[in-house]
Amino acid sequence: MRGIKSILFMVKNKKRLLIMILFLLGMESIVLIYNTQVQKYLIDDVFLKQMFDKLYILLLLLFSCIFLHAILNSLIPQVMQKYNYVIQKELSNGLLSVLYGYTIDELREKQTGNYVNYFTGDIQNAAIFVSDDIPKGIQSLFSVIIVSVVIAFLSPFLVVAVILFSLLIYFVSKKIEPSISESAGRAQEAKAKVISVIEEEISGTREIIAFNNKEWEKKRLISIFFDYFKHTTKEGDFQNKVIVRSEPIRWAVIWISLGYGGVLAMQGKISIGSFVVLYQFSLQLMNAVLSFTRFITSSWSQMQHIKRLEFIYDHNKKFNENTENLPSSFDSIKFHNVDFTYKGGKEPALKRINLTLPLGRKIAIVGESGSGKSTISKLLMRFYEPDSGDITVNGIVIQKFKNDDWFRHIAFVTQEAYLFPSTIRENLSLGSDYSNEELEYACNLAQIQEFINQFNQGFDTVIGEHGNTLSGGQKQRIILARSLLRTPEILVLDEATSALDLETERLVMRGIDLERKNKTTIVIAHRLSTIKNADVIFVMQHGDLVEYGAHNELLRKNGYYSKLVEKELLSSYTRSRLDTHM
Template structure:
């Protein structure tokens, strides 16, 4: 029930369709139940009991039905009466199936709409989550939650909702007819159903836990697949195919075993319920036949009672299957809600300040940072001022904290202690979207997306085509774009695989420049390039840096000699600050790094 309560939050926008579906299900149930007593005159004609069973007691309405059709047989004959009965059953069956179709017609948009809403809500949450979340979680597992878990909800929970709005009505109507016909026989049915429910419930008790474990294991399978696709070049280069195959086999076989255990339990429900149902019918046939022999119930009413009992079995089986599906869906919904309920500490404060451009300086004041409370400090007591219009280079060995410093500026992470100010305003007080709009970022890894060259340069903006071409020219990308088969409309493949490393990096630079942000972050933007590509990128930067405030991270010290200020970090702390010439004169860490590169 808890799962259904959670699901009704998503159902609420479609409540009008749900009401109509419930109405059609009610009409479906009515015509299903109405069809049951219609078989009394059919059996009455078939067995010629209209005269011989008048002494057998029957409830008032049923006695009237028997008398009505008995008179019809006497006045119009058996063939004519049989035609009327068959037409009535046919008409009732037609309307029953018509309302069944209309119910499903109303439920289909509800079903697809809920799944769309859950996917969109989950995707939006993924976009809002801080970077720390993605450092701790596996991408393949997130993809599994977005695809497999949502699909599980579609086929399990929504099917359950349909069953809950249809089967109980049929069940109640059929049981009401059975109680009306023979309370004694119905009492036996209730007793048998309690036993059946207990036995089937015992099969399903562990299903939710097993389903959760299977879904988690499927997430590991998808994670391995995602890592394989992303690292296929390295896998082939290291002849690691057997290693990765064994790893995948282990995860995949684990999922097979868990799924098998879960399916064994689920698949036992249907044959078990059918066997128990047949057992119940045998008991009813034995007890009911004795009542017929004792003239306590007429044969046609008893056969109709059996028909009504069969009308109870199908809804009971459907509700039993719905219960099993609900256990599986509950596990899937829990995995989705684990993501949706993940707290996001990187958010706007109340009444955030919208900065009016960048006018003076960026200041780091006594900044300390670590990723988690139980980890060591990544940055220690950082104090630094970056004036407007200056180029500041951050240098240091790997792991010294350079990239972490620039990640704090657009609030990819928040400082643990201290504060960062832009024009004297704490960045935590600023509107997050406006703050990030102030920065254009070019990283070492050229992140591109499947699509055209123009789409990747325009990414996230509505810039016209002439501006895109202008900044492609500035980034020295226009030449190779001109030689591409489709020009700016050329498709670059997944993550830009159709382009060289230098071409990808020039596109990311054009994308950053198109943003027209006052602050430019270059995080080792040329370190992975060949000398020719690096020269082209450097020439492009030389054109734009005089008009920007730039923060440059570089391993190759010869690329930052002209920086207005060079900041040297070691073990998360600033150890030297100055121009290239000043730092050479000082000696120390910078001088040693320069000597090592020479």
């Protein structure tokens, strides 16, 4: 039932096209039936009763039927195509907004291959089902009814016989239904797996070559592909079974209509013309019944696609619940008793974190690797939701804000940020309009302008996927420039300068400090030297917030922070000694 509900949801706004398709299909059926009926008059009146004056009118009628049929035949696929396109567009948009609305946690649970499959397989199949199969199914049901009525005028017995035989065909197919539906589902899953493995292998190409595990990867792909092949073959086998079992029944109907109609004609109960068209109508009825039952059986597998897409419908409902408008000015951002453990993580990543972020200031989060720094920023970005406790802006839980609003006011730079295989300009602006001056300003702050100037095409230079043609430091600086360009209310830099050398990092941080003087910037840094001047430093250890305060205050406390500083001084001293001795 939920499947039906989601179909209705899909076609909700597109009823006009569907009604038009149904109307055209109905016309097509009627024209076909009328065309057959005309033949009866041609045989009975013109040839047998020799009323030759009727010939021209009947020929004209026949001609117009054929002409109309030809027009409908070319029109219907066009309208269906248009409807199909509209549905695909609607579903793809829905799917994209689902994708962008997920928390990272939810995304991680679903492999990306699944999404590729949703876009390429399920959406297309679901669209064909809604735009072609369902209207044609309705058309065949309509034909069954009309043709039955027409036959009933000549012989009610035949209608009963045909209906009984049709039910037989239906039950034969229905017995095989669960197996078809099950193997169709399995085939879909296997296909999604094939795609996700191919995707993994493409993105992991370098590792596969470097670690020389080509053979293993090949074997893995072949075995998964074989699994897919097995399930589709099985699905095909079951569908063949339906056809093989229903075909003899079809022939039985033809035989009965010929035999029984022949007897009626010989007894003079029906005319010769009626006998000829009775036979044709029986064929039409049979075809309509068969295509209707085939529609029903194929629906079982097609419904799998619709079921796999139901989450779009569910999500859209959930999505509309985030309705709170973001306040125009932020008074406070607070973490209240925030606990968080990653799925599959043994230890909590954050334990009862309470903190108030001073707005309009430079805030630093420090601590050893794994202490929970990134987790704080990811929760703030709503990539995950706290297990308990909450994060509020002006007292409102951040999950309640509209997605677009929230991400317009907060920007996040990590080491994992993505560069698109496109121009530097597009990677900076991400679809918004910025003038060259604005771009240059941000790129100067991020110390990347000089590098861009080296290219003849400047901002219009194309960079490879993941920025493969750039060094790690160049990538980081482009991504930094991208986030500075947006002048977000809150900017989170999670080890965003880790790949830069000391001197460049110092310049970049100085630029950022100047540019974001009265804005909130949260810096997570490995090198403590970059955050010494922060207004407040939060010190994390094993998921606990152990200390906070300004640099000098913390040094005076002589606690964990001063230990971290000592450790860093020691290691940089060792490093410089090593450098001078090399």
